[in-house]
Amino acid sequence: MNDLTIREAVNPGRRSFLKASAVAGGGLLIGFHLPLANRAGEAAAAANEFVPNAWIRIDADDTVTLRVASSEMGQGVHTAVPMLLAEELDCEWARIKVEMAPADKAYINPLIGQQLTGGSTTVRAFWTPLRQAGAAGRSLLIRAAAQSWKVNEEECRAGNGVVLHPPSKRRARYGELAAQAARLSIPGEVFLKEPGEFKLIGKPVPRLDTPLKVNGSAVFGMDVKLPGLLVAVVERCPVFGGQLKKFDAAGARAVPGVRQVVAIHSGVAVVADGFWAAQRGREALVVIWDEGGHAKLNSTAIRQRLERALGKKGVTARTEGDATKVLNAAAKRIEAVYEAPYAAHACMEPMNCTAQVKKDSCELWVPTQAQTGAQFVAMQITGLPADKVKVNTTFLGGGFGRRAEQDFVAEAVQLAMAMGAPVKLVWTREDDMRHDYYRPATLNRLSAALDKGGLPLAWRHEIAGPSIMARVFPGSINNGIDNTSVEGAANLPYAIPNLHVSWVMENGVAPVGFWRSVGSSQNAYITECFLDELAAAAGKDPYEYRRALLIKHPRHLGVLELAAQKAGWGTPLPAGRSRGIAVAEAFGSFCAQVAEVSVEQGKLRVERVVCAIDCGMVVNPDTVVAQMESGIVYGLGAALKGEITIKNGRVEQGNFNDYPLLRFDEMPQIEVHIVKSTEHPGGVGEPGTPPIAPAVANAVFAATGKPVRRLPIRV
Secondary structure (H helix, E strand, O other), X not given: OOHHHHHHHHOXXXXXXXXXXXXXXXXXXXXXXXXXXXXXXXXXXXXXXXXXXXXXXXXOOOOEEEEEOOOXXXXXXXXXXXXXXXXXXOOOHHHEEEEEOOOOHHHOEOOOOEOEOOXXXXXXHHHHHHHHHHHHHHHHHHHHHHHHHOOOHHHOEEEOOEEEEOOOOEEEEHHHHHHHHOOOOOOOOOOOOXXXXXXXOOOOOOOOOHHHHHHOOOOEHHHOOOOOOEEEEEEEOOOOOOEEEEEEOHHHHOOOOEEEEEEEOOEEEEEEOOHHHHHHHHHHOEEEEEOHHHOOOOHHHHHHHHHXXXXXXXXXXXXXXXXXXXXXXXXXXXXXXXXXXXXXXXOOOOOEEEEEEEOOEEEEEEOOOEHHXXXXXXXXXXOOOHHHEEEEEOEOOOOOOHHHOOHHHHHXXXXXXXXXXXXXXXXXXXXXXXXXXXEOOEEEEEEEEEOOOOOEEEEEEEEEEOOOHHHHOHHHOEXXXXXXXXXXXXXXXXXXXXXXXXXXXXXOOOXXXXXXXXXXXXXXXXXXXXXXXXXXXXXXXHHHHHHHHOOOOHHHHHHHHHHHHHHOOOOOOOOOEEEEEEEEEEOOEEEEEEEEEEEEOOEEEEEEEEEEEEOOOOOOHHHHHHHHHHHHHHHHHHHHOOOEOEEOOEEOOOOOOOOOOOOHHHOOEEEEEEOOOOOOOOOOOOOOOOOHHHHHHHHHHHHHOOOOOEOOOOO
């Protein structure tokens, strides 16, 4: 394949993905219909196994194996998904085993249209389908027992892995019924439990993956071992858009353990018997790059481009009333410019992928968020059909959107083809930091007009920045708007009669990608901090100011009031401390946070964070609490420290010494309070991130009197 074809394959979001999706397992799954192929069903019956659909297998020994289609990257889906299935199946929780589903159209996320984990969609997407899958299995087991006992199905009930017939006191274990149930036809419809009947859903359940991670048996991508496995590293051009000109591999080949030096689409790879031989070989390479036209690019020039973009007329994302007219006539007008820098994903496990390509097959072992994309890329590179490309998803050492990309998968497949042996591609921390798909850098101009009582009459928010969707899914740009760029801004919940939000696409050179909570991660900071500026200009308490403006949004108001109450808003604080508050809607959930900070001698410390979350019906409250804590820590690290800067076309940061993360001794006390709700489940993996930066920034504003208009926060 030529370089152009490889680059197309790395990006399965392009038009070619849509053409191949029918083969690769793409497309939108409407409704819920997961029958097995006849051959698979017959094989299961012959083995005395019960496999009612693609998610469940029950063996004669009562073991219940539940397949999970979503990648486990620490967010707890390998427990939440089995809970959905087990709740309706009424199986014995202690008998459950979990396995990762292969890449297959049966496992497409119906909210995304691919088998992909992202957007905090797993529980939201599968809340009904997986419960239906479990209920279908329960129905078949009851029918099998009723037929065996020659009684009416209505007289039987299931629970804890057993079917009972109370009138005759007969009982049969699921394993005993497996063979007979496997021969029955799938029910046309099933009845789901009412929330009041739930035995698992809503209860704190220990995570199933915890023991594996504690005892070291959990397999992450870096842990994969295969007979004859080689290890590869790739030297990539340090300048954005640069190309390979020539290289001298003599020094690298002289390093003991180095097997081969291979030029691939992204650079020059050194393949060796182990990582350190490959790394030393890379250090001995002599590579000359054609750095192209961006060799002098720097962060100052990038900001200047965004400033010029703000001078252009943007595309309207939302408009109500006539904000411009009211602003022009305003007696009291507030204006500000807010800035967010590029941010790296900084996953604890750098990118990696193991690939083995044979004449008629390709197999991947990869920590990926996107099984459909990984399979598609391998198909494009090898020319093999979907049924010849197997994707084994390992545990992920963090994802945050980065592992939805396919650049590292493409490199591994190319190298496995070139070597005729299994190859594990490993990125170093520096590779990971300098060749990321970054959270977009944006510049924002905001204007507001206040009435005599200090409430906003008009609000205008102009955004300039690069588009993620223009790169990944260009067909999703609707009327010139990338919805991910304006989320957290265009859905502003406050009651403002004249409101205008616009966006100017300014695609720079640095590649951008999905970053935990995407546009909301920075737009919530911008809008919530500007709102505090308005409250200060009006002489109002920031909490009460929000309450007055949220009269039409009870779920926003509910979390706001709960967080404020639990944080003791308005009560005296120790000397040197201040509070800030923020609320945001993201991924179907509503989250408010109060940050308590201390600022002493120019040093900022976040002492306490109180979080209130309304995520609808809760599957596992322990997971919700953990994910709020996780989102807060991730967002707090970026708010206080995270910034990617460019010099001479290169990313200046390379490791945690110059792109630091939050340390243990910097962790604030975190309290999480969950709103009881009967609403459809919302996301939990990402909604905890957006409110933390503005809550802290607003606390700093309260302490210093100076608004924080640029991230990371400085005092």
